[in-house]
Amino acid sequence: MQTHISTTPFGRRALTLGQIASQATAKAMPKEAAANKWQVFQHIREARELLGATDRSLAILNALLSFHRETELSAEGELIVWPSNEQLMARANGISPATLRRHLAVLVECGLIIRRDSPNGKRFARRSRAGEVEQAYGFDLSPIVARAEEVRYLAETVQVEKKAFRVAKERLTLLRRDIVKMIDTGIEEGVPGNWGRVLQTYQGIILKLPRTAPRQLIEGICEELFELHGEIRDVLESFTKTQNTNANESHSERHIQNSNPESIFESEQDYREKDEASGSAAETDNVRSLPKRDLPLSIVLDACPNLLEIVQSGEIRHWRDFLSAAELGRTMLGISPSAWQDAQGVMGEVQAAIALAAIYQRSGQINSAGGYLRSLTDKAREGKFSTWPMIMALLRAKLDDNKGRQSQAEGNAGGAPRLEVSESLVKSLQKLKPLP
Structure with missing residues (x-):
């Protein structure tokens, strides 16, 4: 018996070019392609922002994967699952029907699943006398296998970006701490310099930093702070070298005492x-x-x-x-x-x-x-x-x-x-x- 594989959604749902592209990608995957569904799902979670997925849509995807009995998804195997809305809502922590429909559409638009709708929109499977599935209508998981390598690369990219962001934040924190403490040291030890102006420069740089900043902006501010950090450190080191070269121990002690702007x-x-x-x-x-x-x-x-x-x-x-x-x-x-x-x-x-x-x-x-x-x-x-x-x-x-x-x-209206x-x-x- 010859069967037809559905490529369009049921009812008023429109077919988009993105859905056609997802179907073409799934159709072009090699027959030997295979992937561990939970490992791919972990990569999808890490790269969800790049894929355009949401937390709720991933909860639904997790439920869909649980309806497939095999852990290893293969291109030669059956990759369509046909759970009812009630079953999906139960496994997705009891979300509402409207939320389920909305986030299923998100998964389709992201190219993570494909709809294989029946003529009447119901999800079911037709089996042979031997119990094998001849025709299934539901959600096709083949994009999980076809895009496994792409999703892994996206997850690695996100991890690299997170690490770079964390390093930039750490560098920013260290530079801010060093600069503030070096300014305090310069004032405390009476090092010549306009420390008020230096602090104003520092605060002017920090004011450019919003509450939530991208990594590129943080790195740019770090470069400005690093330059200011070098200038302050050079002043302090030059003052230290001058003290060690031109003064004996007793003179140095008197100078340090006199250099304190408050001690006099x-x-x-x-x-x-x-x-x-x-x-x-x-x-x-x-x-x-x-x-x-x-x-x-x-x-x-x-x-x-x-x-x-x-x-x-x-x-x-x-x-x-x-x-x-x-x-x-x-x-x-x-x-x-x-x-x-x-x-x-x-x-x-x-x-x-x-x-x-x-x-x-x-x-x-x-x-x-x-x-x-x-x-x-x-x-x-x-x-x-x-x-x-x-x-x-x-x-x-x-x-x-x-x-x-x-x-x-x-008597003057425009007076002080x-x-x-x-x-x-x-x-x-x-x-x-x-x-x-």
Whole structure:
């Protein structure tokens, strides 16, 4: 009896050129072709994105393969399976009929199976008297055998790409860690250089990195960081060689002590004593009487607008942005990492950042930002310091300046903008003493 092999889908489903290509590939495979179905399925899972398959479609493909009794699929054997929709849904973890139809279509479009539909669309097999299958209608698995070598190559390509991506991410992490720590070392040891500008360059490179980046972009950023890494390392190595060549042991020890940008001012007892002398009993009582609530971010930014100048976007919307800006300001002021960590440990991250913003605002009037911060940290440790007086004093200075400008621009609609503050805040400002 002569039978006809179906090549078109049943019902309203259209025949596509992709389906014809899949059928041609399956028809052209050698008769001796064979493949382990589970090994090929593993390769398909690894290369599913390149093939265009989905997780659900692979679950259905796994179910279809389970209906074939043999583990080894051969071109000379029977490669059509004919499970009902109910059987497929049960083996595919109980998915809905609509989901089943949709993802079966995905498998067909990917060229992983071929539909062999009967005249009425039912799936069944006609057997001979001897029990052998004469004609089967269902899903043809021959593409699994025909494309076994192609799928294996795609899986290897995906593995190579994943490895390259992992290596690029590791390199990025190591470069970021090295650069940050070398910058901190340069500041801590007093190595000559504009370390604030170096940190800005580093952050400018990192800002190009989105939350999810392709490997090519990560490798490009790594190249920029590697160049910056080499420049910083050259500066540190040159400084080290100069120290070893031109100084004896005792001179070197003195130079290292003097190279610390904070040590000169921190060793001056009169500076510390003068600063701590302001912590009188009255001042301590004043600190205790200050509001217990946190300073609003908007008030801090009104008092310390200079911090906005070092932010690339020119705006600070959240506390996390404020903390990042403070870290950059810390480097530009030459404050050592140890002084900064001590301040954060005593005051807390937010309060330490507010104190630093106030110091940055008055950087032109402070000889040693690091020494000043250490002094504030000591007072905070004793419970004699709060960021409220610093911010209020800066706001009062800004208010006084605004009043002078307003008197000159009175009657002019395009005059200088006024600083709007409440009456209670004005009274609070009037009670505060200027910053030391």
